[in-house]
Amino acid sequence: MRREQNIVIEVKDLTAGYGERVVLQSVNFKVQAGEILAILGPSGSGKSTLLKHLIGLNPPLAGAVWIDGKNLWTTEGAERQKLLLSFGVLYQSAALFGSSTVAENVRLPLEEFTDLPNLAKDLVVMSKLRLVGLSTAGDSKPAELSGGMQKRAALARAMALDPHILFLDEPSVGLDPITSAGLDELILQLSSALSLTFVIVTHDMESVYKIATRALMVDDESKSIIAEGRPADLRDQCQDPRVRAFFHRQSGTEGTMRQTVVT
Amino acid sequence: MRAERKPLSTIMPEAHVEVREEAGGHALVRLRGQLNFQTTGACWRELESKLRGKSIRAVEVDAAEVELTGGIGAALLRYLSEGGMTPGARVEMHRLSPQAETVLNAFAAEDFRTYQPKRPAKLSMPAEIGKFVRHLWEDIGDQVRFLGSITRAMTIALLLPRRMRWHEVRAIMETAGANALPIVSMVSVLVGVVTVLEASHPLANFGAQIYLADMIGFSSLRETGPVVTAILLAGRSGAAFAAELGTMKVNEELDALTTMGLNPIQFLVVQRVMAAVLLTPLLTLYAMMMGILGGLIIMRSLGFPPLMIYHQIVSRVDLSDLTVGITKAALFGVILGGMACLRGLQTGEGPSAVGVSTTRSVIACILLIILVNTLYSAVQYLWA
Numbered sequence: 320m321r322r323e324q325n326i327v328i329e330v331k332d333l334t335a336g337y338g339e340r341v342v343l344q345s346v347n348f349k350v351q352a353g354e355i356l357a358i359l360g361p362s363g364s365g366k367s368t369l370l371k372h373l374i375g376l377n378p379p380l381a382g383a384v385w386i387d388g389k390n391l392w393t394t395e396g397a398e399r400q401k402l403l404l405s406f407g408v409l410y411q412s413a414a415l416f417g418s419s420t421v422a423e424n425v426r427l428p429l430e431e432f433t434d435l436p437n438l439a440k441d442l443v444v445m446s447k448l449r450l451v452g453l454s455t456a457g458d459s460k461p462a463e464l465s466g467g468m469q470k471r472a473a474l475a476r477a478m479a480l481d482p483h484i485l486f487l488d489e490p491s492v493g494l495d496p497i498t499s500a501g502l503d504e505l506i507l508q509l510s511s512a513l514s515l516t517f518v519i520v521t522h523d524m525e526s527v528y529k530i531a532t533r534a535l536m537v538d539d540e541s542k543s544i545i546a547e548g549r550p551a552d553l554r555d556q557c558q559d560p561r562v563r564a565f566f567h568r569q570s571g572t573e574g575t576m577r578q579t580v581v582t
Numbered sequence: 583m584r585a586e587r588k589p590l591s592t593i594m595p596e597a598h599v600e601v602r603e604e605a606g607g608h609a610l611v612r613l614r615g616q617l618n619f620q621t622t623g624a625c626w627r628e629l630e631s632k633l634r635g636k637s638i639r640a641v642e643v644d645a646a647e648v649e650l651t652g653g654i655g656a657a658l659l660r661y662l663s664e665g666g667m668t669p670g671a672r673v674e675m676h677r678l679s680p681q682a683e684t685v686l687n688a689f690a691a692e693d694f695r696t697y698q699p700k701r702p703a704k705l706s707m708p709a710e711i712g713k714f715v716r717h718l719w720e721d722i723g724d725q726v727r728f729l730g731s732i733t734r735a736m737t738i739a740l741l742l743p744r745r746m747r748w749h750e751v752r753a754i755m756e757t758a759g760a761n762a763l764p765i766v767s768m769v770s771v772l773v774g775v776v777t778v779l780e781a782s783h784p785l786a787n788f789g790a791q792i793y794l795a796d797m798i799g800f801s802s803l804r805e806t807g808p809v810v811t812a813i814l815l816a817g818r819s820g821a822a823f824a825a826e827l828g829t830m831k832v833n834e835e836l837d838a839l840t841t842m843g844l845n846p847i848q849f850l851v852v853q854r855v856m857a858a859v860l861l862t863p864l865l866t867l868y869a870m871m872m873g874i875l876g877g878l879i880i881m882r883s884l885g886f887p888p889l890m891i892y893h894q895i896v897s898r899v900d901l902s903d904l905t906v907g908i909t910k911a912a913l914f915g916v917i918l919g920g921m922a923c924l925r926g927l928q929t930g931e932g933p934s935a936v937g938v939s940t941t942r943s944v945i946a947c948i949l950l951i952i953l954v955n956t957l958y959s960a961v962q963y964l965w966a
Binding site for chain 2: 449450
């Protein structure tokens with residue numbers, strides 16, 4: 320058990336990958352409470368693999384992920400349960416349960432992990448759906464919603480138990496610019512009103528400039544973090560050709576044309 | 583799982599509620615601690631029990647020591663402050679910390695004022711029956727239309743055989759037919775064995791055990807061979823057809839075919855129905871032999887010489903019995919191929935849709951196979 324002030328996530332010497340396959344080697348970074356951290360990188364650079372380690376889906380090949388001062392992989396029992404419930408995850412495909420309505424999706428964690436009266440659960444679901452702008456969509460099935468609405472509904476479900484960290488995997492992928500901008504606004508609102516910490520894996524540079532307080536870029540060649548800082552600073556001041564190519568949308572450089580193996 | 587979760591409350595910060603009733607219908611509520619997803623439920627219930635139903639005209643809430651982690655605690659404060667627990671009473675909330683106020687303001691009060699518990703809509707029995715009949719009628723219509731489409735597509739395929747994708751028919755026959763040989767062998771032999779075992783004692787009472795050979799010959803050729811094979815294929819291959827086409831529909835592959843100018847029925851369904859029509863009689867023929875073999879094994883163990891059994895069977899069972907069995911099998915092939923493909927094409931949206939259409943396919947195929955088999959036997963009996 321260890322805890323530094325305001326550090327909610329600490330990634331220490333993390334080697335990320337699957338089985339024998341190493342995707343990122345000895346990665347280190349910290350996330351402070353209230354930050355909006357963007358994880359950037361070309362397709363196949365290991366962003367989503369890193370995210371899977373951060374949310375405890377994949378065991379680290381080496382090193383550790385600490386959340387709220389607790390090692391995510393070695394913490395066990397009720398402590399681990401508490402740790403898992405302290406963050407919410409928005410998956411790239413929204414991952415809503417298709418056989419349930421939107422309201423039932425948001426209600427599920429409340430049913431499983433709280434002893435609130437039914438009326439209270441109804442009210443919490445309504446207020447969460449209103450927060451993400453879906454107050455009239457509670458009775459709809461996910462398949463009846465647009466991509467943007469599904470993302471919002473999934474965000475409401477991720478926030479059902481009031482986590483203080485939200486991990487978002489490609490939140491704007493497949494969304495039109497207006498819906499994407501709306502989602503950015505929502506993230507900013509949630510960040511300021513509820514002081515949530517966001518870790519966002521994304522390709523959407525416009526969104527990164529708008530919402531991220533910090534960005535880090537991963538690279539699959541060097542299997543490491545090659546740049547870290549404010550997004551605008553990385554764009555304007557970083558001299559690394561890979562970072563410059565990524566931020567200035569230059570094609571044909573190594574890393575942008577490689578075949579996607581791991582996403 | 584739930585047992586594991588229990589200790590969680592012990593490591594969570596606690597929250598407390600104090601309610602003090604004063605003269606003149608006044609109540610003082612004091613909330614303390616962190617209102618999170620673990621602690622809010624107990625506070626909510628305690629407040630409900632202490633406030634609801636009492637003649638309270640004014641409530642003062644002291645929220646100075648409340649910490650909100652998000653919407654769950656905020657819901658309690660909103661519900662309390664909007665008078666949800668004390669209808670008609672004036673509620674005032676005091677000394678809310680800036681942190682709690684910021685969180686509370688993120689959640690609109692509107693829902694708490696207009697909340698009405700929902701009652702699930704329930705149809706009356708006549709409405710349920712009407713709905714069922716309408717769906718059944720529509721489904722029969724779909725089946726007739728689909729049969730028309732298949733007939734048309736099969737006719738085209740037979741008139742213009744070069745347009746037919748025969749390599750796919752062969753591939754389907756291999757996976758759905760040749761690979762089904764072990765299960766068909768096992769089930770058919772066991773059905774033959776059971777038939778003879780069950781009948782041997784009753785026939786022995788009349789000294790008529792030799793007629794077991796007639797019985798196993800007739801039943802294998804006319805009934806068990808075609809029916810058992812068709813049911814096995816409905817569960818094994820029909821389900822695979824439905825799942826395959828259903829997945830293609832969910833993945834918009836059928837839409838892609840249509841926009842490429844290809845008719846999904848001509849491109850996907852005809853091959854499967856053709857394969858089913860060709861392989862069901864072939865497998866049935868094999869199942870008939872296996873069924874007789876199963877019966878033969880038991881009859882041998884009862885002491886009947888093989889030549890005697892052979893003569894008994896060939897003297898009673900003729901080509902017409904084989905024709906009946908093979909004709910039924912071809913009919914069953916059309917039913918299971920067509921119905922499985924129809925259910926696959928009818929797949930709806932969502933992750934459970936493919937599972938639903940696969941289940942519907944198996945149920946409909948088995949039901950229709952049994953129904954058609956019964957009708958066939960009834961018509962033949964009346965004709966004779």
